[in-house]
Amino acid sequence: MIEVQNVTVRFGGVVALDGVETQFANPVSGIIGPNGAGKTTLMNVVSGFVAAQNGQIVKDNQNLMGLAPYKRAHWGLRRSFQKEEIADDLTVAENVLVQVDHSTLTSAHKSKDVARVLEIVGMAEQADRPGARLNSFERRLTDVAKCLVGDPKLIMFDEPAGGLSVEETARLGDLILEIHARTGAQTLVIDHDVDLIARICSETLVLDFGRKIAFGPTAEVLSDPKVKAAYLGTEDI
Numbered sequence: 001m002i003e004v005q006n007v008t009v010r011f012g013g014v015v016a017l018d019g020v021e022t023q024f025a026n027p028v029s030g031i032i033g034p035n036g037a038g039k040t041t042l043m044n045v046v047s048g049f050v051a052a053q054n055g056q057i058v059k060d061n062q063n064l065m066g067l068a069p070y071k072r073a074h075w076g077l078r079r080s081f082q083k084e085e086i087a088d089d090l091t092v093a094e095n096v097l098v099q100v101d102h103s104t105l106t107s108a109h110k111s112k113d114v115a116r117v118l119e120i121v122g123m124a125e126q127a128d129r130p131g132a133r134l135n136s137f138e139r140r141l142t143d144v145a146k147c148l149v150g151d152p153k154l155i156m157f158d159e160p161a162g163g164l165s166v167e168e169t170a171r172l173g174d175l176i177l178e179i180h181a182r183t184g185a186q187t188l189v190i191d192h193d194v195d196l197i198a199r200i201c202s203e204t205l206v207l208d209f210g211r212k213i214a215f216g217p218t219a220e221v222l223s224d225p226k227v228k229a230a231y232l233g234t235e236d237i
């Protein structure tokens with residue numbers, strides 16, 4: 001369970017999040033809304049990149065607001081960005097290993113864990129290939145592997161399907177659906193691809209101008225007139 005409790009963020013005069021309150025209880029949950037709605041800001045509050053003026057984020061009784069960003073990562077918070085952070089001069093396996101650098105586990109244990117997550121994302125055969133030689137989908141899969149390594153508890157994907165083909169998006173969706181069973185982590189997904197959200201997220205939060213305008217089972221939320229109105233003139237839903 002991820003509890004978002006009355007979170008408010010202001011950037012000068014802009015209210016990016018306005019008392020947002022919700023509870024994500026499902027293995028995979030979505031966050032959608034028009035451009036500038038506050039979606040990325042909410043992820044930034046969870047990861048600690050942005051300080052909220054008010055509110056708390058609690059995951060399974062752990063109040064994340066009380067932890068510095070690096071401690072949240074040690075605790076098990078993982079995040080992928082709109083652009084992958086893959087080092088060109090490191091191999092795929094080394095890129096993933098960096099994520100668990102801080103861990104006190106033995107290097108044999110870490111290598112085994114890296115091999116396990118590369119197997120899950122389908123990149124085991126490319127483990128020794130340098131980042132520079134990966135295509136865009138392989139980079140994305142390596143980024144997902146970085147989120148899976150080292151006992152994650154909460155994984156956040158910001159527009160994971162951006163720039164992917166229909167087939168690649170379908171594969172990525174399958175992979176995200178497997179995460180909870182394979183790692184136990186709960187996943188939050190922001191994406192403008194509403195078909196992907198509808199397929200993989202059993203519940204979805206809709207933000208508009210920093211406010212929660214809907215939350216609940218994804219199919220219900222997507223047919224809500226308030227949600228359709230928020231998207232009017234911006235994109236189809």
Ligand SMILES: Nc1ncnc2c1ncn2[C@@H]1O[C@H](COP(=O)(O)OP(=O)(O)OP(=O)(O)O)[C@@H](O)[C@H]1O
Pocket residue numbers: 011014015016033034035036037038039040041042
């Ligand atoms: N660091 C910042 N400084 C000032 N304003 C910001 C900052 N980050 C976000 N904002 C503003 O806060 C509001 C919410 O932005 P945010 O990026 O969270 O929206 P979003 O829903 O993720 O949008 P998109 O779908 O376009 O990525 C916008 O008005 C944005 O301009």
